[in-house]
Amino acid sequence: MEAEKIWSLAVITFSLCLASLVMAEEDSALRTYIVQLHPNGPTRIPATSELLHRWHISFVRDSMSSSEESEDPSSRILYSYRSAMEGFAARLSQLEVASLRRLPGVIAVRPDRKLQVHTTYSYKFLGLGTSASGAWARSGFGRGMIIGVLDTGVWPESPSFDDRGMPPVPRKWKGVCQEGQDFNSSNCNRKLIGARFFTKGHRVASAPSPDNPNAVLEYVSPRDSHGHGTHTSSTAGGVSVPMASVLGNGAGVARGMAPEAHIAVYKVCWLTGCYSSDILAAMDVAIRDGVDVLSLSLGGFPIPLYDDSIAIGSFRAMEHGISVVCAAGNNGPIMSSVANEAPWIATVGASTLDRRFPALVRLGNGKFLYGESMYPGNRLANSGKKLELVYVAGGDKGSEFCFRGSLPRDKVRGKMVVCDRGVNGRAEKGEVVKEAGGAAMILANTEINDEEDSVDVHVLPATQIGFREAIRLKAYINSTRRATARLVFGGTVIGKSRALSVALFSSRGPSLTDPGILKPDVIAPGVNIIAAWPQNLGPSSLPEDSRRVNFTVMSGTSMACPHVSGIVALIRSAHPKWSPAAVKSAIMTTADVTDHSGKPIMDGDKPARIFAMGAGHVNPPRAINPGLIYDISSNDYITHLCTLGYGTSDIFTITHRNVSCHELLRKNRGFSLNYPSISVTFKDKATRKMIRRRVTNVGDPHSVYTVEVEEPEGVRVRVRPRRLVFEHKNQVLSYRVWFISRTMGVKSSEGQLTWVHSENRVRSPVSVTWKHK
């Protein structure tokens, strides 16, 4: 809710400032709007960008009142769009918006939205690359593919963007390396082939001001001031960097998912957020630049598709054959928190790898608490030393959370300080303790964070403990006059100790805007991910952190998203003709629902449900060779939007197509979108439902698949036919599935439907929901 809250707060403050002014002046205050136009409106779209721009200006001029005649309408236009959407972004008053809405050819006027990057704002570190098994790496490395990353920019000098051994820039590439502050064309190479920045929606101030105190920290160029974009870009397509480590800890190979893919960076996120007018401008240009994949580790809250510029821009991108991959958001475990949920987008949730960074707390009474940290323990002065333990709770300054200025020096000096997690940044708490003279920190999860374990690169010796351990810790502190503890760092432990699980923060389905489509689609690694980092930022990302690293650790669905973007590049490189839907199908139907040892993927202490993990955890080697794919055309998506009950004008806004739903639904009676997962809802009296699917054979030309069904509780499932006999490659066969409700006793249940062949298992998760009156 944060971004929205801040935004509405800004609006309130803004309105309050204006309260003393007369009404007319309030109406004339300018804000940014995205104006969508009819592509074949009263006048046809002009052919050149110059004419297009003039056409857009004419709309602004027509909306302006006579008193503004002296003003140049072109100064109001921020962007002219033509590839991701028909229309423009402009600074407009409420009066102008009202008159624009009445102009023929204008189909929608939406206020700009502020979105945010999807990290958990915990800046952490340490060095192991993303896991890569030989099988899939050999199948192309993403060679020839271009991944466009919409994010906070890039640190081009990072060793992850070295272009030694990279193939030449693809000939279809039309992008540029845009010059700006500390950035010019010499910063691009065969790895980082393009870089642009979009400031108009955000309107970067070049000097600090009360509105934008961070202005000086931001490069007005593609250069990354934040770190997030450098991290995500290198996760998607960074080259292999051997012995990547952070402060000498955890050496290993750091490597992007598609190490031979090219990266094009579109900086749309600034320290204050990412504006949809900038995002749309970046998508607009990226489509023309010639990217194959768009990776967006950003978003907001679920909103209807016709109000969502990312959904609209990505529909056009999809029609151009571009795969759009987005982060699901970090608002889990709240149900229906998933964002970026359009069916033509691949929506990615986050998983926790089976890697641990133990840093135990040995209490004065001899008992141990389990904690985790990436702190390079053995190299620190206070590490391992027995210290007095203090928890400063109960004040009104937020000292239990270790707010800035909340810790009394005399109480914490030289001690190990307990800080509750939440409200302010995790690494920031460490800085607060250090500033107050504390020697070490225990970061204690509260009920909200439960056992979530994203680790941090703290500026002092520290460990993080789960909620259960936090209760034991506080009970111990209460039980004794002089509590003491010491930290015992254990390095990195891989495997064994834990199951693959859904990250607690990963946003959950069901989708609010489109409950018939299971979202998120898949999960991918998103907790404690090591990737490239700007060389002028500390690994904790705090301004006070003077340490320098080439890699750091971050957590969030932001980190999961570029894993999938890289996998998409690998698949497209191996199968250049596949549509975005086919590529997504390959990733979904081959995803894992168990870990290497066959144990189910967990969500807390229970097996994960479909609304947490979608089709499961990505498995790149299998995704390269899925056997069958579920393909979807643009027209299928349009018919699907009709089934959602969207009106003609809403569908037009999203797809730029004028359709008659009445006719489409009549022609496609019983239509079901050919999605690789299945979601069925029983309403009141319905006891039977039938859905259809079509599969395309992309495996052995001669192959026979038989169906295996795991029935969800409370329904009987019938599949016809039960065998699919393929005789050639790219042959399409259909099947139908009947769901017969046998109970009203449960609200929802889950199962799966799998087409099995000697080499392939093509699995669709099945979700059944009963809407009781």
Ligand SMILES: *[C@@H]1O[C@H](CO)[C@@H](O)[C@H](O)[C@H]1NC(C)=O
């Ligand atoms: C780019 O910037 C670098 C460093 O400021 C400078 O040495 C180089 O000459 C510039 N190159 C171009 C092509 O402008």
Ligand SMILES: *[C@@H]1O[C@H](CO)[C@@H](O)[C@H](O)[C@H]1NC(C)=O
């Ligand atoms: C510790 O003591 C304080 C004050 O007596 C009390 O409020 C708190 O609940 C106790 N905490 C635990 C974990 O026992």
Ligand SMILES: *[C@@H]1O[C@H](CO)[C@@H](O)[C@H](O)[C@H]1NC(C)=O
């Ligand atoms: C970061 O990478 C650069 C270039 O590869 C290297 O010169 C530098 O020593 C590295 N810095 C650290 C802290 O490892």
Ligand SMILES: *[C@@H]1O[C@H](CO)[C@@H](O)[C@H](O)[C@H]1NC(C)=O
């Ligand atoms: C859609 O088509 C109908 C009939 O062909 C037409 O009357 C209507 O104006 C069109 N709407 C749009 C938004 O183009």
